[in-house]
Amino acid sequence: MKRLTAGITIALSASVATWTAASDDIEAVLQNSFIAKNQATMDRLERDAVQTVCSAPRGMPLDNDTLTTLREQRLNAVALPANGHYLGDWQRGAEVAGSGRGLQSNDDPTQPNGGNCYACHQLAPDEVAYGTLGPSLMGYGARGQSEAMLQYTWTKLWDTHAYNLCSHMPRFGAQGILTEQQLKDVMAYLLDPASPVNQPAE
């Protein structure tokens, strides 16, 4: 495991060097341009491997082996539900999907975070205020509840980069944005046949 990590670090440095040459001191610029505010602390400006690789401007060439290795690393790090049960309560999941609060400097850190799914995705047909940055997930439950489907959906929510490296979507599980229970509730909102997501559009 240790050797694998070292290999990734070297590979990343090599690929990153192909496009960051313009300003080596971007971290210093950011440290001097921002100040910590409430829970939004300065360490948030430090990037991990995914963030560093995915900061390449669109169209910049990245080394394929690096990307594959990093993607596999993310896939291996996904934590499936401890008790093997993937589906929670779709009604609580609806609240998580609709709430955009959490982790902003002006948010109360004692309150639960939202997933803000509607910012980017269409879900229930009767909610018209949905964003379009992500694909429509209306009728998502039609895909069924096979073990493969449950694991795929969970992984997508936990760490989107496990399948689609440099996707715009946040890593709701891996970054601790949502709790395991909240993720289960969102799973139910997506997959439960009774969920509004899976009702026919009127």
Next chain:
Amino acid sequence: MKKRNLGFTLLAAWLCAVQIAADDGVFDQYRDLMGDDNPAVFVIDEGEELWFSPQGPKSATLEACDLGLGPGETAGAYVRFPRYFADTDAVMDLEARLVHCMTTIQGRDLETVTAKPYSLRGDFGTEIEALVTWLAAESEGATIAPEQTHAAERAMYTLGEEIFFYRAGPHDFSCATCHEQSDMRIRLQALPDLTSHAGAAEAWGSWPAYRISQGLVRTMGWRLRDCFRQQRWPELQMGSEASIALQTYMAVNAAGGIMTGPGLKR
């Protein structure tokens, strides 16, 4: 005064009408309805007054302030920002330049004038906001043409591009997360593609803007700070290198577009 009442009546009627279908079309309709009536006019007047008001230990007006076109030249100055100034040996945005003039020409204290550049909800607007709004109005209809002749100005563009794509924070958000694709929206809010000329020109040219939902004029500096709040980053500082770099990136992408601001937004 009559103008103001009409504006607020229309605003109230409009706010009732858009509770549900608050999409961009409705905002366009509202803007059409308002015509030339933008509550920003009061802020523009205030900014002009402030420019010509003696302030600070030196009891000086800002008429000696050089915004790049010579001391006191305000018409068409806004659209040339951000730009390099030899006297500070730095690329500055308009807000940073105004702070420079307040501290040097008027002799005011740097910490005091930068303590609260942007108003909070429920406040009256700040001095910086009023001055920027008036100066934007002094460039209304002008072609966006930021300077890119000095090496420092070109370096600032490159830095801005790099920061634009920099992903960080618990949500892995960069500016590009929302602003590198065309015809996208968050909820019902349309998102400009700031990597394209059309998107950048529309966005850069329409700020500062009177934000109907906040009852305040907001500057581009504020817009950036609030984007980073939503990105879950720490707080962007007015006049900081990152702020100026991002504005340079946007302004240069917008070059050739028309300054339509001070605008009117949701």
